[in-house]
Amino acid sequence: MTTTTLAPAAPRVPVTRAYRFELVKLVAQWRIRLLLLACWLAPAVFVAGVSRQGTLPTDTLFGRWMHATGWAGPLVTLGFAGSWALPLLTSMVTGDVFAAEDRLGTWRHLLVAVRSPRRIFAAKALAALTVLLVLVTGLAVSGAVGGLLAVGNQPLVGLDGHLLSPGDAALKVLLAWLCALAPTLALAGIGLLGSVALGRSPMGLLLPALVALAMQLAQLMQLPVAVRLALPGYAFLSWNGLFTGPVQAGPLLIGVSVALVWAVAATALARFLFLRRDFTGPAHDGSGRRALVLGALLPTALLAVTVGVLTPTAGAAGSGIGQDKVQRSVATAFAHLYRLQTAELNRPAVTEAQLQVTTACDKGSDRVEPEGPGNDWRCVVSWRLPGVEATGTAVYQLDIAPDGRFVADGDGPKEVNGYFLVRTSTGDAPNPLWQFDGNVELLPAPSKG
């Protein structure tokens, strides 16, 4: 027998070092550097620029309050980011993090260097997540800084017309961005999945953006509420519920939970496919047809299960937009905004309770059931003033989107909800009762009490 000394096994590279290696590679890409620069600068420039203009982006939520407070800026940024920026950012970062190695032909090199596909996956996922978080933080901070510098730290008018103190507004803005992180993570997971399963194919890179686009289109359609809530992008909308009183916690928590489940499921599936990938074969690009089928089937199954789970909560069918909810929502917003208008016009202060606002809403002609989205809602608001015998009435035309958001447009009388300028602490602004945003909670109304 010869005595032999065994060579020690090659030491495994700790995840922390592999993570640093992946970060170095990501940050070295000019594309990522450009994104970092854009995310930390562009929102500030945009918000500051728009806040100084005469015309405001009123079709974006909180856009009409950009002259009134700096806190509207980060929310407008969030509205825009939820539709475009965040899906594109996830595409560019996580959609490429695995595919880049395919493109460069560096898998074998990386495997020899790290010697553990598990650690490579963990390091890549964490590095992509880190870059994504820095980008999202940049968007939020930059929007807020731009708004605060250009307009200032003023109270924010919530989605139901009530006034949030600057501190409260700051907290809600932070929470809103945190809520939007959940669907961003879901898209990031889908990005990892696309990057692993599709390899060099451009489809892998585009997958998060395409999924986000599909989800946006779906939100525009008249879907049952359970399906709407089961889509991983719903939390890009449900943060709106933070700005009502009380907070619409139901859709918010469901949206965030669903998005997080998607994030975990998509990442786990990506990891499963990655660990089964054979890097030794003569041709290795992507994970093959079986992986693609699996990658498509499991998300579909997840969607079906989520819809099943949410149906008892959300109701089997229907848009979730009913006459009672619309009336309540309009009445609440009107009462809050009436108080604001009273203050801005220097009239004697009233409380919401004194106003006793009631609303009667109807949709289209008499033959149509007053239910569901549409731009043919019409509401008559009535209120009383202390010491005044007569009841005031005003008419609003409502355009309610399928996701429950609405724009109320004052239809007279002109002195109540017509267009005129009022003097505010931040300059002249349109009459707050002229046009306002609101939303209808799609889930069945909680029992009062």
Place this chain on the structure above:
Amino acid sequence: MDTLLAVRARGITKRFGDVVALDGVDLAVTQGRIHGLVGPNGAGKTTLLGLLLGLAVADGGSLEILRTPVGRALAAPDGVAGFVDGPGLYPALTARQNLAALAALRGRAAGVEEALDQVGLTDVADDRAGGFSLGMRQRLGLAAALLTRPRLLVLDEPSNGLDPAGKRHVHGVLRQLAADGTAVVLSSHRMDDLEALCSEVTVLATGRVVFSGPLDELAAENGALDYRLLTSDPAAARRVAAGTAGVRVTDDGGERLVVRAPVPALDALMVRLVQAGVAVRELAPVVSPLEAAFLALTDQQQVEAR
């Protein structure tokens, strides 16, 4: 003797689906030697190198690397380095950053400058690898492998794209490594590279070893080879050649003759030419003996495979 082996492979088989990439391959690589792996495209060279690097596991047979049996993927022992399918480099990083990132991955910060210097890339260390020529990338890939101070270095076509100066540089590095005791296994299509570097070669064809051993043994595998013969009297030389047993004149190009003969018959021809008063000015194989042996071995194997 076995303890000096850096690689000992016995009966290695590897399949990809229905394709048999390696079929009962034996390989022995001694420490401190440069071992060449030659074969036509698709012969299984890269697959075999991948097994040595631990990128894959053989379906059958046994493999010991640095005296450690290898049974799992990515479980190659410490001291093995190299690349297959070209050096893996990140084009957005500079040469120095590429090496520094790899060194940091292994927790060793030192050695980057030394590795750059060894492969002659110090002058371009701060240029992005994306702008490098193939030859420079090969050298940087070699530098990356040198960072780990390997005892077994595995290189897939390391001479690809190298200019003559670069090739000399790389060959110098590899010889020095071998002199220091590192075993080097490299693949190439080109016999002239291997002749310049290797002491032993293994010839693969369609997944099988058709020859393994010292280079001169491979050259001696040949039967008759074609030689170009230039003499002071071509007509007399032609007559002498025709009259020598085992020698055949295959081409009479006036001044130059091409004769086909095994080495002993060629020796006899030389003696007879001198005795006949014909001066020999040049005698050279038309194709290098190694090239000829390689072509003969691999052609034969491919014909059999069909």
